[in-house]
Amino acid sequence: MLAENTQILSGEGVTKIFGFGGQRTLAVDHVDFSFQKGEIISIVGESGSGKTTLAKLILGLINLTEGEIYFQGNKRDISSNKKRQEYWKNTQAIFQDPFSSFNTFHKVDAVLLDCIRMRGGGKLPREKKVELMSEACSFVSLKFEELTNKYPFELSGGQMQRLMIARIFLLKPKILLADEPTSMVDACSRATILDYLMDLRREIGMTLIFITHDIGLAYYVSDTIYIMERGRFVESGPPDQVILHPREPYTRRLISDVPKIYEEWDLSTV
Amino acid sequence: MAEVVLEVNELTTKYITRYDESVYAVDHVSLKVEEGKSLGIAGESGCGKSTLALSLMGYYFPPLHYTSGEIIINGRNITGMDPDDVRKSILGTEIAYIPQAAMNALNPTRKVINFIEDVLQAHDFFLTKKDIYDRARQLFERLGLPEEVLQKYPVELSGGMKQRTVIALSVILYPSVLIADEPSSALDVTSQKMVIKMLKNLMEYNLIHSLIFITHELPLLYNVTDEIMVMYAGQIVERAKAKEAVFDPLHPYAKGLMGSIIVPESGLRDVKLTAIPGVPPNLKNPPSGCRFAERCKYVMPECMTTNLPLRELENNRAYRCILPEKDLREYYKKEAAQYAR
Numbered sequence: 001m002l003a004e005n006t007q008i009l010s011g012e013g014v015t016k017i018f019g020f021g022g023q024r025t026l027a028v029d030h031v032d033f034s035f036q037k038g039e040i041i042s043i044v045g046e047s048g049s050g051k052t053t054l055a056k057l058i059l060g061l062i063n064l065t066e067g068e069i070y071f072q073g074n075k076r077d078i079s080s081n082k083k084r085q086e087y088w089k090n091t092q093a094i095f096q097d098p099f100s101s102f103n104t105f106h107k108v109d110a111v112l113l114d115c116i117r118m119r120g121g122g123k124l125p126r127e128k129k130v131e132l133m134s135e136a137c138s139f140v141s142l143k144f145e146e147l148t149n150k151y152p153f154e155l156s157g158g159q160m161q162r163l164m165i166a167r168i169f170l171l172k173p174k175i176l177l178a179d180e181p182t183s184m185v186d187a188c189s190r191a192t193i194l195d196y197l198m199d200l201r202r203e204i205g206m207t208l209i210f211i212t213h214d215i216g217l218a219y220y221v222s223d224t225i226y227i228m229e230r231g232r233f234v235e236s237g238p239p240d241q242v243i244l245h246p247r248e249p250y251t252r253r254l255i256s257d258v259p260k261i262y263e264e265w266d267l268s269t270v
Numbered sequence: 271m272a273e274v275v276l277e278v279n280e281l282t283t284k285y286i287t288r289y290d291e292s293v294y295a296v297d298h299v300s301l302k303v304e305e306g307k308s309l310g311i312a313g314e315s316g317c318g319k320s321t322l323a324l325s326l327m328g329y330y331f332p333p334l335h336y337t338s339g340e341i342i343i344n345g346r347n348i349t350g351m352d353p354d355d356v357r358k359s360i361l362g363t364e365i366a367y368i369p370q371a372a373m374n375a376l377n378p379t380r381k382v383i384n385f386i387e388d389v390l391q392a393h394d395f396f397l398t399k400k401d402i403y404d405r406a407r408q409l410f411e412r413l414g415l416p417e418e419v420l421q422k423y424p425v426e427l428s429g430g431m432k433q434r435t436v437i438a439l440s441v442i443l444y445p446s447v448l449i450a451d452e453p454s455s456a457l458d459v460t461s462q463k464m465v466i467k468m469l470k471n472l473m474e475y476n477l478i479h480s481l482i483f484i485t486h487e488l489p490l491l492y493n494v495t496d497e498i499m500v501m502y503a504g505q506i507v508e509r510a511k512a513k514e515a516v517f518d519p520l521h522p523y524a525k526g527l528m529g530s531i532i533v534p535e536s537g538l539r540d541v542k543l544t545a546i547p548g549v550p551p552n553l554k555n556p557p558s559g560c561r562f563a564e565r566c567k568y569v570m571p572e573c574m575t576t577n578l579p580l581r582e583l584e585n586n587r588a589y590r591c592i593l594p595e596k597d598l599r600e601y602y603k604k605e606a607a608q609y610a611r
Contacts, residue, residue, distance in 0.1 A: 046458050046459070046460060047429075047458045141547070157315075158549070185315075186314045186315050186486035187314075187486050187487060187488060187527065187530045187531065187532075188314040188486070188526065188527055188530050188545070188546055189314065189315075189545075190530060190532070191529075191530040191543040191544065191545035191546075192545040192546075192547070194543065194545075195543075195545050213458050213459060214532070215459070215534045216489075216532035216533045216534045216538070217532055218534075219532075219534040219538060219539065220532050220538055220539060220543070239539065240536075240539070243534045244536050253460075254459065254460075255534055257459040257460045257462070257463045258459050258489075258533065258534055259466075259487070259489035259490045259492070259493045259533070260489065260493075260533055260534075260535055261488075261489050261492050261493075261516055261531065261533055261535070262533070262535050262537070263535060265493045267463065267466065267467045267470065
């Protein structure tokens with residue numbers, strides 16, 4: 001296991017409220033968490049449980065209503081654009097839909113060059129940049145020669161998803177947040193994408209946070225699973241404990257809804 | 271022996287592109303679905319699952335074209351029929367098809383009951399609105415859907431409810447065969463379970479006689495269907511009973527697919543997932559030999575040149591590989607030891 005006992009990201013009483021008055025929606029409700037360096041975390045919940053809102057809070061895309069997030073022991077400060085960019089050098093994300101993750105007007109080269117510039121390689125000679133980009137592409141078994149000078153919409157969905165991972169390879173962040181990374185791809189490519197993510201984690205020793213509703217995936221990859229219901233963590237712990245011996249009725253129901261192959265799948269409970 | 275509801279013999283269909291290239295997305299596919307049985311079709315994206323579903327309706331519109339083979343529904347050959355006749359007398363009544371993401375195609379300006387009116391009046395012009403409403407209400411009641419749904423607009427329904435409404439819509443004329451293409455893929459686990467339960471109920475209540483279920487989620491297929499067909503590059507590479515297909519696949523591709531199953535059950539964490547490297551071949555110019563050869567671990571020089579027919583085994587099992595059954599099983603046994611992590 002790569003997990004070390006140094007805290008990289010933690011939150012205290014993280015809360016997000018959308019709307020006012022009668023429209024008030026408590027999306028994330030006083031959530032506490034503490035992620036260790038190198039750990040693989042899964043946050044599992046149904047749609048509407050607030051897991052994507054939590055992801056956005058962690059990424060700093062929306063502001064917290066209450067609570068505090070600590071990054072590497074210090075209070076996270078993203079009050080200015082510059083500080084925010086500094087934070088994003090360390091915290092990156094892969095989103096569910098590769099088709100909407102890229103700017104249609106930017107060529108593949110521009111996407112990758114942006115990453116190099118963000119790592120401070122903006123002044124490197126062109127050959128060196130190409131070398132870096134080819135290395136990143138070959139990591140996810142893409143050929144840079146085939147991608148250069150192309151627009152994202154000319155690629156297939158699988159290629160785009162892999163290009164997203166190539167981006168992460170160049171950026172080498174400390175935390176990677178994957179929001180439903182495999183829900184748009186089929187079972188076979190899912191294994192491939194997971195393989196790349198695991199290789200990448202080994203390579204740069206990052207912390208991986210999976211936001212997913214795929215309980216099988218969470219069980220398979222993670223060191224710690226958090227089950228989220230209506231903005232709260234109802235259960236957390238190592239996968240064997242949470243998935244195989246769930247304590248909360250909500251967790252039990254969620255797990256019973258997943259199709260099984262070794263045990264009988266009980267259809268009468270819906 | 272149960273009655274055969276749908277029989278397909280050597281069906282081939284192709285897409286013709288703008289540049290006049292032919293892409294054979296369904297290549298000599300034969301299948302049989304018996305009364306009261308369900309058939310699952312598995313495979314990764316781009317291997318022709320959805321095109322097969324589309325072709326089974328016998329209703330082709332460009333760029334999809336019919337090439338050869340025959341489709342027999344309840345003893346009636348529908349290939350070569352006039353498309354207008356197919357639409358009037360086959361679609362909806364003999365065979366119904368739920369396309370992928372059908373729930374997103376509901377017209378937001380019309381109520382659910384209007385969709386049902388459309389379907390029923392197209393087949394019987396003289397039905398009154400009251401008759402239609404009664405019929406719809408009865409069906410919805412039977413399927414456990416609340417009656418209020420009929421008076422709602424699609425935007426007022428949740429994703430799971432929309433999908434269930436679409437399924438109810440598709441069986442309003444009591445078709446013999448229902449083809450469901452990824453009916454549950456955009457839903458969360460709880461709604462998915464409800465959709466699956468509904469499909470099973472349709473069979474139980476005899477609203478439909480057989481079901482063809484297309485998805486890439488194998489645990490689902492295993493739980494829903496009696497027989498599973500694995501497709502690769504437009505061809506069937508394996509056909510077996512659901513249990514055999516999942517626990518004892520023969521074709522290397524099927525094996526790879528089954529190796530990528532993730533279920534939250536004990537023992538899963540001890541095995542390594544097997545990813546199949548590479549991508550399916552471009553069907554514009556498919557390889558002359560075995561289509562899986564490029565990605566196959568057990569590839570031999572002969573694979574590149576000989577394209578095998580399906581090998582039929584006993585028990586209605588079949589697979590398409592040059593290696594005999596015994597050898598394949600031996601390979602897999604050796605590998606299983608390797609993949610324990």
